[in-house]
Amino acid sequence: MKWPALHLSAPHAHPTRLKFRERYGPWALVAGGSHGLGAEYARQLARRGLDLVLVAEAAEPLGTLGRELSAQVQVRTVVSDLSRPDMLQSILDASSDLELGLLVCNASHAPIGAFLSRTLEDKLKVVAVNCAAPVALIHHVAPGMVARGRGGIVIMSSLAGLQGSALVATYAASKAFDLVLGESLWEELSHHGVDVLALCAGATRTESYEASRPHTSQWIPPLMEPAQVVQQALDQLSRGPSQVAGGWNRLIASLLHQLPRRMAVRIMGQSMHKLYGERYY
Numbered sequence: 001m002k003w004p005a006l007h008l009s010a011p012h013a014h015p016t017r018l019k020f021r022e023r024y025g026p027w028a029l030v031a032g033g034s035h036g037l038g039a040e041y042a043r044q045l046a047r048r049g050l051d052l053v054l055v056a057e058a059a060e061p062l063g064t065l066g067r068e069l070s071a072q073v074q075v076r077t078v079v080s081d082l083s084r085p086d087m088l089q090s091i092l093d094a095s096s097d098l099e100l101g102l103l104v105c106n107a108s109h110a111p112i113g114a115f116l117s118r119t120l121e122d123k124l125k126v127v128a129v130n131c132a133a134p135v136a137l138i139h140h141v142a143p144g145m146v147a148r149g150r151g152g153i154v155i156m157s158s159l160a161g162l163q164g165s166a167l168v169a170t171y172a173a174s175k176a177f178d179l180v181l182g183e184s185l186w187e188e189l190s191h192h193g194v195d196v197l198a199l200c201a202g203a204t205r206t207e208s209y210e211a212s213r214p215h216t217s218q219w220i221p222p223l224m225e226p227a228q229v230v231q232q233a234l235d236q237l238s239r240g241p242s243q244v245a246g247g248w249n250r251l252i253a254s255l256l257h258q259l260p261r262r263m264a265v266r267i268m269g270q271s272m273h274k275l276y277g278e279r280y281y
Contacts (some may be wrong), residue, residue, distance in 0.1 A: 007090045010269045017047075019050040020048045021188055022150045023052045024151060024237075025099075025102070026050065026101060027074075027100070027101060027243050028050040028051070028053070028101065029055065029091070029100050030053070030106060031103075031105050031137055032055070032082070032108060032132065033055055033056050033062070033106065034057075034058050034062040035058070035206070036206035036226060038054075038106045038107070039061075039152075039226075039232050040226035040230045041085055041104050041233075043069065044227070045102070046072045046073045050102060051074035052066075053074045053075075053076045053077075053078065053095050053100070054066055054096060055077075055078045055080065056080075056107070057076075057081045059077045060130075063077060065077075072154035076094050078094045082133040082254075083109065085105065085134075087133065087147065088137070091162060099148075100144060101148075101150065102149075103138065103153045104154045104207065105137060105153070105154070105155045105178070107170075108156065109125050109126045109171075110171045112276055113168070122181070124224045126170045126174050127170065130174035130178065131177045134155055134178060138153060138181075138185065138258070141158075144190075145193075146189065146193075146194060150193045152194065152196070153182075153196045154197050155178050155197070156201060157179040157182065157199060157250055158200055159244065161173075161174075161178065162176075162200065162256065162257070163268055164265040165269070165272060166268065167272045167273070182196055182197065182240070182242060183241040186242075187241065190240070197228070197236060197239070197240040197241065197242065199236075199243065199245055200243065200244045200253070201249075202224060202245065203221065203223050203224070204225070204229055204280055205223045209223075216220065221248035221249060221252060224249075232246075233242065234244070256268070
């Protein structure tokens with residue numbers, strides 16, 4: 001099946017933009033690319049001159065974003081549920097003829113609630129979307145990057161993955177997996193010219209975060225904007241293996257790292273209980 005591009009356009013010849021495109025282009029695949037951080041990745045990558053393959057489960061926002069960005073770059077959209085075992089095939093069908101120079105593993109399933117209050121299906125979906133999908137996508141995309149001797153992979157982790165976090169146990173574990181996966185691949189693939197970065201994001205002003213309805217009376221570090229998180233990831237991609245997004249978040253991560261593990265986990269648990277309270281039991 002032939003996948004026509006929505007728009008054909010040569011990138012503007014800005015030196016910085018060309019340098020980024022030469023190293024990480026011409027095409028980027030963004031998994032979880034319809035809203036929130038994923039949509040911001042798509043917009044910033046388009047401004048840097050990369051053509052886009054956007055993958056997400058929600059067809060309507062994905063199509064809207066694709067049409068928006070088609071005025072700047074070539075865009076292909078793929079509606080795919082990344083929790084399904086056959087999810088990779090639809091992405092392969094859409095991108096097999098493309099030179100993918102950048103992969104952004106941003107898709108995430110992040111239910112909140114006590115471990116025993118969540119269904120097994122929901123917990124396994126976290127593992128499928130947050131762990132299995134990045135492994136499958138990297139397995140597909142990385143060989144081409146290695147063969148060309150250039151490219152980049154961004155894996156979105158989280159502050160929750162730096163220690164145990166009550167009310168998001170499976171999600172936190174999945175983000176610890178993403179962090180270690182990214183750091184491991186940085187060591188392996190950097191020898192082949194491929195940059196890998198695992199970015200640990202904290203609370204960010206996205207639709208998903210606001211839909212979780214945290215208690216506003218509880219103090220939290222200032223929310224980061226999606227644009228800030230994505231800019232840091234793209235600017236620091238060549239400096240892997242991992243980074244924490246934002247100054248406040250880096251300070252908190254550093255302080256927790258210095259505490260006994262038991263105390264760090266307890267502090268995170270208390271913070272989550274204050275943020276979300278009894279409604280998630």
